[in-house]
Amino acid sequence: MRRFIEVYEAIDRTTSTTAKVEAVASYIREAPPEDAAWGMYFLMGRRIRRLMKREEMHSVLMEMSGLPGWLLGECYSTVGDGAETMALVLEAAGVLTDAPEDVPLSVWVEERIEGLRGADAGEKRRALRGWWERADAAQVFMVTKLMTGELRVGVSATLLARGVGAAAGVEPDLAAHRLMGDWRPTAGFLKRILSPRTTEEDLSKPYPFYLASPVTPPGEGVDEAADIERQLGEIGQYQAEWKWDGIRAQLIRRGGVTVLWSRGEEIV
Secondary structure, eight states, X not given: OHHHHHHHHHHHTOOOHHHHXXXXXXHHHHSOHHHHHHHHHHHTTOOOOOOSOHHHHHHHHHHHHOOOHHHHHHHHHHHOOHHHHHHHHHHHHTOSOSSOOOOOHHHIIIIXXXXXXXXXXXXXXXXXXXXXHTOOHHHHHHHHHHHXXXXXXXXXXXXXXXXXXXXXXXXXXXXXXXXXXXXOOOHHHHHHHTOSSOOHHHHTOOOOOOOOOOOOOOOTTOOHHHHHHHHHSOGGGOOOOOOOOSOOEEEEEETTEEEEEETTEEOO
């Protein structure tokens, strides 16, 4: 978990695309494979199903900190983020440890959080309190984000593909290609993602789907066609069509493999 918190903070604290790519690549290279796979899963913006409602967590928070509900509400209004509010309140109350346990990210997700899916409310409350008591503020923040399904990271799909490509030594387009579709974050999946060789699975993967992006409107008195050519190059090199509504799909034929993809899923 500590290593994932570090890459999250490194990404959050910089506006440099290069620094973010380097942080992602270093994390993937250095973290245990099963943790790096889950890290990529969350960096892509994917989330696990919420384990506890915020109101349930607030109840545990008030027990541990001694804050009344109205004051907790005022704290939240000031901070503006639920997980950050909980971390700051617990830190100020002095109930966190100076020597937090460093449980791997994969264990947190697969054994601790997912292991409580069928538990009753009381068991979940006791587990949460125990986790918080053995954590520091950074871990409280991250665990809370994961449990509530509210973790968001400032990494675009393109940036993540560049980071994965740098870690694997492959082109970002191939990395993006491999990250398409549904996949489970496992050590085996990470191994396939980082393979320097083209695999049979690569043949059936679609190209990343992209949204339409408008060109910058020309300035006053500027010829529109000339301005578009200035931005994109010679217009004759492009083929244009209407922006159609509907479900996008790709028919892929490579190396004797034919696959139809739509909505990020393999159809045929």
